[in-house]
Amino acid sequence: MPAESVPAARGPGRPRSSRTRTAILAAAVDLVTEGGLAALSMSSIAARAGVSRVTLYKWWSSPGAIVLDGLLDRSHSSIEHDPSASARDAIAAQMQALITLFTDDGPTAAAIRAVTARAESDAQLARDLREHWHRPRREVAADILRRGIRSGEVRPEIDVEATIDLLFAPIYHRLLVDHAPLGPELVDQLLALFNGFAEPAPRLTST
Amino acid sequence: MPAESVPAARGPGRPRSSRTRTAILAAAVDLVTEGGLAALSMSSIAARAGVSRVTLYKWWSSPGAIVLDGLLDRSHSSIEHDPSASARDAIAAQMQALITLFTDDGPTAAAIRAVTARAESDAQLARDLREHWHRPRREVAADILRRGIRSGEVRPEIDVEATIDLLFAPIYHRLLVDHAPLGPELVDQLLALFNGFAEPAPRLTST
Amino acid sequence: MPAESVPAARGPGRPRSSRTRTAILAAAVDLVTEGGLAALSMSSIAARAGVSRVTLYKWWSSPGAIVLDGLLDRSHSSIEHDPSASARDAIAAQMQALITLFTDDGPTAAAIRAVTARAESDAQLARDLREHWHRPRREVAADILRRGIRSGEVRPEIDVEATIDLLFAPIYHRLLVDHAPLGPELVDQLLALFNGFAEPAPRLTST
Amino acid sequence: MPAESVPAARGPGRPRSSRTRTAILAAAVDLVTEGGLAALSMSSIAARAGVSRVTLYKWWSSPGAIVLDGLLDRSHSSIEHDPSASARDAIAAQMQALITLFTDDGPTAAAIRAVTARAESDAQLARDLREHWHRPRREVAADILRRGIRSGEVRPEIDVEATIDLLFAPIYHRLLVDHAPLGPELVDQLLALFNGFAEPAPRLTST
DNA sequence: AAATAAGCGAGACGGTACGTCCTGTCTTAGC
């Protein structure tokens, strides 16, 4: 149930109202921001958006799917990165961007928390979350790391997937469990513990 | 809503049935193992345990609280460690134990997933989960690290909290998001990326 | 789904609220009086009675069943008759009573119309209507006729069932189709066309 | 909403498809035969007829109106009678024809039952049913009775409307309430109880 | 041949009702 940008081939029949779609996504994100998952139901979204419940069921299968769509709509561009930066700076920028998103953009943080929670009992939603949120972001990070390996900035023997988990999972973990504050200093704290970047000296010998 | 071990002051009236408590916790864990959060409700637990719904409300405030109680009952002993081991071995053992718990003990994995999900919209449950599950385990890890610092095995400039997140969050993240398999090899993959252990010999010999 | 007068054996559990039952039956009859079948739904009855829809489903299976119950509650006594009257007078009284019920008691007329209409597509309701409304009334009429036969007032060769249809069906037909006014004069008009009563002369020869 | 036989003034624009009308009426009657009123909806008729719902709304206002149209289309000719027969035979023939229609022609019986039921909450449909089904049939019966009065076969003091109800209402009543079988023997049973025919010989000889 | 107009299918949409399930509370009886 990802966000579709194609406006459909335009056959017969009344065309889908774009105002409706927008209102629904906004209502879902607003509700989840204010009251979390508990405030989220097909009924409450429909009421808030001024829309019929049937219209919701027509296009989405669950409240979680709507929130995920709203989430993807509002933050799809955050995964870009500067190709000229060093691997370390690029990874740090990604981590920083994620933390900023979670701390400065309340709706996004609430939406991620809610969708992750709902995914526990909704396999389709779990799949969509993985495919449309985590996978693109992990691929960007993986690209950065692989480019760093090729350029000698990153040690070639690292496990890329484990590295991404090592650096990014703590951010999600703090967002979900809230056992410690989530702030910008976390980036440096984590990177200081990571030994995947090659030291200046050995870098000359590689390549 | 943590597990109470004190048998209550024993006033007048019919004493609380321990058989009932056991049956309720077992029913909750069974249900969550079979069907996740979706299968879990006060009604379904009461039906499975052969108990009145009112009894549940008398002692717990939500299905999540019951599952958490069941979870704590069945795995409270898993956080012990051998004081004679090296810091690295002790940390690795903790990580390994957690992974084993999640991969070999279906009920525990299901319960953690469910309680974490429910905690998104239940502040009290979130607090109990942090206090009774995460905090004791983090304290054990913190002890190991601090002892390592004192003995010179662990670099003293590390941030202990960030270190615990770095090493354990990936395990929870894989359990929840399921983007990559959760297996015993993850321990070595993660530790290989961690530079917090002071190494007598030059790192170049590792590989 | 007939009206139960037995107050149930009184076991454990909260006893059924009699106020609720009364309010539901009244609401159903009121609604059908004001707007006919179209105004009648489980939802509208529940709203009018200030009661949860679930409570309705607990005790009745359809709006029609509720109206029938209300109907039986309000007019169960109308089928009595004076055993000392002549057969002709007793039958006339029954016919008159039915017409009066339909013309003077709007709710009853509306309820009978609605239940008969709904019975077209609800076999259980049709059965209940036959058993609890029509059958008792037909039995009273049959008793009168059979007593008349024994006393010589009624010709013995008549078909009792056909006679009851002949005399009473026109009343229901006018109520339902409304092709001609339903008034007290109909009783004499119909009886004037009926030849089932024995003439005064032959009466002496019988017995 | 009666059947129009005039092919319309033929203005500009695409003419109405007669195939469509036929398919719709057939679909409505089929549905009502199979499942009664409950199976009848604008949606189900449209689906069965392979037609758009909008087309239905263009020409009819309700499912009941469609069924009535279908009913009138299929049985308009059944009210003719032989002018040379006696009044008694002619009335008996009308009664017999109605019973035969209801017992041998399932679709017609189902349609009458459904339309009568729906008419309870649809004043326009009730009017159309009276005007286009009952009134023509009652007029034929009234003609027979009035001709009988003129010829001396029928007693002049009878109330014609009441007589028609007396003889025909039982047939509709049995069709709707189904409290007793509807069969050809009913005609003689009813006529034997009717004293409206002037009899030359003394009634005692009948038996 | 083009313009005009109605018939008609496809599809979106708000609204209402359906019957079911779970929640949290309350009321009774029994242990």
Add this chain to the structure above:
DNA sequence: GCTAAGACAGGACGTACCGTCTCGCTTATTT
């Protein structure tokens, strides 16, 4: 005083039909 049984209001679920509203295509008549 713990517990089971049960009644109840409230609210969400997912589905069905309602009636209305665009659309775009088709089929005819009129200019």
